[in-house]
Structures are given as structure tokens and as C-alpha cells.
Amino acid sequence: MANVYPVFRRCLLHHRTQAYLGAVGHGYCREFKHDSTHQTEGNGQKRRYLMYTAVITTTTLASICINHYVEGRKKCLQIESPVETEHAGQYKKSLPVYTLEDVAEHATKNDRIWVTYGQGVYDITDFVEEHPGGDKILMAAGGSLEPFWLLYAVHKNPHVFALLEQFRIGNLKEDESSDILSNMEDPYELEPRRHPALKPASVKPFNAEPPLQLLVDSFITPSDLFYVRNHLPVPEVDPETYSLEITGVGVKTIFLSLHDIKTKFPKYTVTAAVQCAGNRRSEMSEVKPVKGLSWGPAAIGNATWSGARLYDVLKAAGLEEDHPGVEHVQFEGLDTDAANLPYGASIPIEKAMNRKAEVILAYEINGEPLPRDHGYPIRVIAPGIVGARSVKWLGRIVVTGGNSSNSHPSNSNAM
Numbered sequence: 001m002a003n004v005y006p007v008f009r010r011c012l013l014h015h016r017t018q019a020y021l022g023a024v025g026h027g028y029c030r031e032f033k034h035d036s037t038h039q040t041e042g043n044g045q046k047r048r049y050l051m052y053t054a055v056i057t058t059t060t061l062a063s064i065c066i067n068h069y070v071e072g073r074k075k076c077l078q079i080e081s082p083v084e085t086e087h088a089g090q091y092k093k094s095l096p097v098y099t100l101e102d103v104a105e106h107a108t109k110n111d112r113i114w115v116t117y118g119q120g121v122y123d124i125t126d127f128v129e130e131h132p133g134g135d136k137i138l139m140a141a142g143g144s145l146e147p148f149w150l151l152y153a154v155h156k157n158p159h160v161f162a163l164l165e166q167f168r169i170g171n172l173k174e175d176e177s178s179d180i181l182s183n184m185e186d187p188y189e190l191e192p193r194r195h196p197a198l199k200p201a202s203v204k205p206f207n208a209e210p211p212l213q214l215l216v217d218s219f220i221t222p223s224d225l226f227y228v229r230n231h232l233p234v235p236e237v238d239p240e241t242y243s244l245e246i247t248g249v250g251v252k253t254i255f256l257s258l259h260d261i262k263t264k265f266p267k268y269t270v271t272a273a274v275q276c277a278g279n280r281r282s283e284m285s286e287v288k289p290v291k292g293l294s295w296g297p298a299a300i301g302n303a304t305w306s307g308a309r310l311y312d313v314l315k316a317a318g319l320e321e322d323h324p325g326v327e328h329v330q331f332e333g334l335d336t337d338a339a340n341l342p343y344g345a346s347i348p349i350e351k352a353m354n355r356k357a358e359v360i361l362a363y364e365i366n367g368e369p370l371p372r373d374h375g376y377p378i379r380v381i382a383p384g385i386v387g388a389r390s391v392k393w394l395g396r397i398v399v400t401g402g403n404s405s406n407s408h409p410s411n412s413n414a415m
């Protein structure tokens, strides 16, 4: 049970999600049964029963955790008023002026932790423990927040600015703050082109969904209208040098090129819906405020995915079904954060090694190579599990005795 909370911190499923799946298109309900060119027939009833049981259990657990999460966040953030939002980082006459050198002297708890934003100087010592993004905040200790907030643009929001201003202690010397800005490069400079109809929930990182009318136009969602959920800039991967590492407990470490994955393993095709855990969060927020991207009802899509079966790849690395102590399979993406940590998530070994579960390492969507936004050249597709586990730009698979150790706060996705 200890591991359930981290999972559902991100699983803010709405009670009505299932009703939506039923109402908007029966197709989406059917999707979760997914179907494949290698599927055995005849146990549809049993699968349907298991699926409904899983959905009811999931939504019940999710509702418990939503309460837990919302209460926890409220306590943590304690934003009393939206004061100062528009003045974040602006010069304030009443406060003392500091230099970058002064700020750099405050980089540890003992010396107090100071940071700058624009022309603002802030003492964030008492907030560090409360930070929803964990101790990553310490990377900015004694320096500027700007380079990090370029990467984690979730901060460029009124509620974060209001929170920041509560820690304001001074101003940065004017010429020094403009020096910081002139030295910065945008990590999102090389993002792919996107369909103009996609409606962004955030631009950097890019998170967007299609208009509902377009989504329900077709049973199979066109790849350029498929919702996009990115946590970081989209990595640029060279297919010629791409290499997937498979390592961990019970396997011999192997590396597979894109060519290996395409030619050494049978190609499976699975039709499966993928849904973001935050789908319909904006409606949930109308009932009670919830932190996180404000998704509408279209952070879900249904596609035909083709690739090598995870089971076959793990077998090729020598993993046996009954290997003692093996519990999870972790996936790491090639998208990395400021600390060079990849996005990651895990699935239970029973799912990974279940030939009928049809977890695949996909290189195609709807018969075409994956677009960059959807994980080019290889992504996981784990049918029937929340989209966060279908890790994109897959770089490493680790077979472990425990959960995903990935510490990116967006990645508390271990199952």
C-alpha cells in the first residue's frame, strides 16, 4: 500500500471519466481491451469484467488520493491572495539592493538560501522543504531562478509568482539582472511543428489537446491531432546512433539499435487508447481547485501502434518469467531535466512479461514512424495503464526489485 500514494499523486482521474468514455464514444471503452494481430479470441467477457473491476477500483482509490493531494497541496502552498502577481521580479523602492555576489553567499540552509528573479531577491529557506518540485529548487540556491524556469515553465503562472513574492527581501542591482537574461538560451528552441488546431494547456513544455469535435470525428486519432503530454523539451534523437539499453536484475545488459528493434523481433500491431491522468482536470477544478495542467476532455487518443513486444525484448536479454526478486520494469526517456535526470516510469513485471498484455516498444503510429512529439524513434505503449507509463523517447529499460527510482517530481509514476 505504501506505493499507492505516489502513483495517484499524478492520477487525478475524474469520477466521471468513465462516464465520458462511455458517452462520447463506445470505441474508447473498447479500446482498453486493445486488440492485436496476435491476440487469442474468446475471453472477451472475462476481460470486460476485469476491466470494469479495475476501473471501479481505480476511480475509488483516485478519489481518496485526490482529497489527500489537494489538502496536502493547499497546506503546502498557502497562497493567501493573488497579490503582486504582475509585479513579480519588479523593482521595489522600499527594499534594500543586493549584488549577485551578495546573493551567492546565501546558498546553504546555514547561510539562508537566496535566489533572484528579474530584479527581485528572495529568501526561500523556509519554502525549500515545501517545494512541490522537491529539492531541485536547490539548484538555483545563491543564483537566478530564470534559467531553471525556462525549462520548468510551469512556474510562469500567477499562483507561483504570488507565492514567490511572499519571500521577497530585496532588489538586485539593475545592470546585473539584465546580464542574467542576455546570457540565456531557450531549451525549447528546437521543438517540432504542431497542428494549429491543438489547444495548449502549456506551451513550454508543450502540452496540448485537440478540439473535442475533431477528436470524435474518427475512431483512430490522426497522429497530428493526438494529445501531446511533454514534461521537458522534446529531445532530438539521431536514428543512426540511437541505442536502447536493457539492464538490471535477471538480465544480461544488452544494447539494441533502432535497426535491431525493427528486424530482430516480430512486429506487433496493437490498437490502444492512451489517456493522460489529468484528462478533464479543468472540470474537476470547477468542483474543487486542483493543481496541475488544466486539461479539457480531449487528453485522450486512440491509435494503431506497431513495434516489438517488450516480452520478446526482455527474453532476448535473458529474463525468465520466474526470476526471483524481480518486481518492476522501469523505463527511462531521453528527455532530461536540468540535473540531467530522465523522465521515467515503471510497470509491474506481471504486466511486462504477460504476452497477452501486449506491451510494445512502438516505432510506428497509424502505420507511420512516430512523430517527435510522440516519442520518435521508440516509445513504450502499455495498453490499459495510464498514459504516463507509456514513456516516450525510450533510452533505457531497467528490470528491478522495486519501483521506478526516477526522482523527477513529474515522474512519481511507479506502479
Ligand code: HEM
Pocket (backbone or CB within 6 Å): 077, 115, 122, 124, 127, 131, 132, 133, 134, 136, 137, 138, 139, 140, 145, 148, 149, 152, 154, 155, 159, 160, 163, 164, 231, 291, 292, 338, 409, 410
Ligand atoms: C522560489 C522558487 C520556486 C517556487 C516558488 C516554486 C514553486 C513551485 C510550484 C508552486 C510548483 C507546482 C506548480 C503546479 O503544479 O502548478 C512547482 C513545481 C515544480 N518546480 Fe518549482 N518553484 C521554485 C523553484 C524551482 C526551481 C529552481 C526548480 C528547478 C531547478 C523547480 C522545479 C520544479 C519542478 C520540476 C516542478 C514540478 C513540475 C511538474 O509537476 O511538472 N522549482 N514549483
